[in-house]
Amino acid sequence: MTRTTAADVRRDITARYRARTAKSRARHAEALRYLPGGETRGATRISPYPTYMTAGEGAWLRDVDGNRYLDLLNNYTSLVHGHAPPGIVEQAADQLLRGTALGTVAPPQVSLARQIVERVPGIDMLRFTNSGTEATMMMMRAARAYSGRDIIVKIDGGYHGSHDFVEISVGAEAEAGLEPKARLESRGVPSSVLQSALVAPFNDLERMAALLEAHHERVAGIIVEPMPNTGGMIPPAPGYLAGLRELTDRYGVLLLFDEIVTLRLAPGGFQQIAGVLPDLTALGKIIGGGFPVGAFGGRREIMAQFDPAQHDQALFHSGTFNGNSITMVAGEEALRRLDAAAIARINGLGERLAAGINALFAALGIRAQCLGYGSLQQIQWTDAPVVNLGDARRAAQDTGDLHALLQAELLNRGVYSSNRGMFSVTTPLQESELDLALAALKGALQTLLPYMREVAPRLLR
Numbered sequence: 001m002t003r004t005t006a007a008d009v010r011r012d013i014t015a016r017y018r019a020r021t022a023k024s025r026a027r028h029a030e031a032l033r034y035l036p037g038g039e040t041r042g043a044t045r046i047s048p049y050p051t052y053m054t055a056g057e058g059a060w061l062r063d064v065d066g067n068r069y070l071d072l073l074n075n076y077t078s079l080v081h082g083h084a085p086p087g088i089v090e091q092a093a094d095q096l097l098r099g100t101a102l103g104t105v106a107p108p109q110v111s112l113a114r115q116i117v118e119r120v121p122g123i124d125m126l127r128f129t130n131s132g133t134e135a136t137m138m139m140m141r142a143a144r145a146y147s148g149r150d151i152i153v154k155i156d157g158g159y160h161g162s163h164d165f166v167e168i169s170v171g172a173e174a175e176a177g178l179e180p181k182a183r184l185e186s187r188g189v190p191s192s193v194l195q196s197a198l199v200a201p202f203n204d205l206e207r208m209a210a211l212l213e214a215h216h217e218r219v220a221g222i223i224v225e226p227m228p229n230t231g232g233m234i235p236p237a238p239g240y241l242a243g244l245r246e247l248t249d250r251y252g253v254l255l256l257f258d259e260i261v262t263l264r265l266a267p268g269g270f271q272q273i274a275g276v277l278p279d280l281t282a283l284g285k286i287i288g289g290g291f292p293v294g295a296f297g298g299r300r301e302i303m304a305q306f307d308p309a310q311h312d313q314a315l316f317h318s319g320t321f322n323g324n325s326i327t328m329v330a331g332e333e334a335l336r337r338l339d340a341a342a343i344a345r346i347n348g349l350g351e352r353l354a355a356g357i358n359a360l361f362a363a364l365g366i367r368a369q370c371l372g373y374g375s376l377q378q379i380q381w382t383d384a385p386v387v388n389l390g391d392a393r394r395a396a397q398d399t400g401d402l403h404a405l406l407q408a409e410l411l412n413r414g415v416y417s418s419n420r421g422m423f424s425v426t427t428p429l430q431e432s433e434l435d436l437a438l439a440a441l442k443g444a445l446q447t448l449l450p451y452m453r454e455v456a457p458r459l460l461r
């Protein structure tokens with residue numbers, strides 16, 4: 001009997017993908033004429049070409065070829081209530097008939113702001129933006145203005161959007177134990193931004209303390225995702241976030257939480273889970289009820305910098321669609337429906353998914369693990385501890401196209417997930433659908449075993 005090779009596995013997965021997505025392939029060929037790379041968002045790239053989805057309903061998606069998929073991506077965690085959620089759709093449609101963006105402050109903006117302030121412990125006041133990128137950018141500017149200092153310390157490997165000041169060290173330092181240095185992530189970002197950035201590894205209070213000891217007089221704040229998601233879903237070590245609070249207090253530096261992804265884990269976000277109050281918080285994704293959004297907020301005296309009545313040199317912040325009524329009414333309804341019980345339920349489903357994936361790894365003899373918290377989970381291709389984003393980066397090294405092939409094979413089996421092995425769970429998802437997902441994962445991992453044996457033998461026992 002001839003042995004299945006890695007090339008056979010790739011050929012088989014790709015052939016089956018192509019056979020069921022002819023219309024997607026045609027759309028992609030057309031898209032390449034107008035959109036560089038055929039898309040507008042790196043995260044939606046799928047190998048060999050994207051599946052074109054045309055409709056979503058609850059936890060399910062439908063593509064142009066008529067295939068259905070269980071959605072475990074939900075627009076990178078932002079659609080916590082799934083697609084076209086009843087109730088939220090009606091609210092948005094009702095507002096649509098009365099105007100989308102009225103060019104003034106409208107009541108829904110105040111209601112959503114009140115709801116967020118009531119939920120998130122670290123937010124006394126906030127302002128809305130149209131994306132998480134703008135939210136972290138403005139949050140960092142507010143911290144610099146308040147402190148009169150320029151440097152923001154970011155986590156090695158941390159992702160906070162695509163503005164210049166965070167396009168730094170987004171790929172974590174690959175070499176274990178190396179002191180991470182601030183590196184430009186992209187061509188086109190001016191090297192001058194490196195003068196206002198320092199980088200420290202996640203979950204390492206000692207290094208952070210040393211950095212602040214040496215530079216605190218120039219440091220405005222530390223920006224950190226309480227549980228880094230891009231490349232990670234790495235939970236903070238016990239005491240890490242409290243340790244950051246202690247260090248920032250000791251050195252008179254602000255603590256900035258990016259909770260754009262982690263807000264969904266508790267009514268008040270991860271800061272509530274950890275019992276740690278940041279000075280400023282950035283939000284996005286779920287707070288827009290499915291529409292483009294971002295927000296940043298925090299301590300009253302820091303946010304008061306945006307109030308011309310309180311500051312001679314108030315900070316300017318604008319944006320044509322900031323606080324538009326469609327996003328605000330949809331966000332208000334989405335948050336109202338995401339109460340403590342709903343969050344507990346999806347966190348339970350997420351933990352069940354992770355336990356199921358870990359059981360599959362054990363049964364199939366694969367040295368990998370699913371890491372995360374509640375409704376946010378991610379595969380790491382190692383069974384060794386993954387403590388920071390450098391560990392996560394090393395886990396993905398030397399695994400060839402494993403992430404991409406897993407994504408494609410899951411699509412072949414009717415499950416849509418991310419191209420980095422990340423999964424998130426929505427409120428419409430049912431237990432029986434989770435069973436479908438686990439069956440698809442089992443089949444996909446079995447299909448990939450020969451690929452792992454040849455390309456990444458370290459993964460197999």
Ligand SMILES: Cc1ncc(COP(=O)(O)O)c(C=O)c1O
Nearest residue numbers: 131132133159160161260261284
């Ligand atoms: C942690 C984090 N911060 C910021 C952003 C940027 O948000 P947006 O894509 O809305 O600009 C993202 C997006 O995925 C994110 O995951």
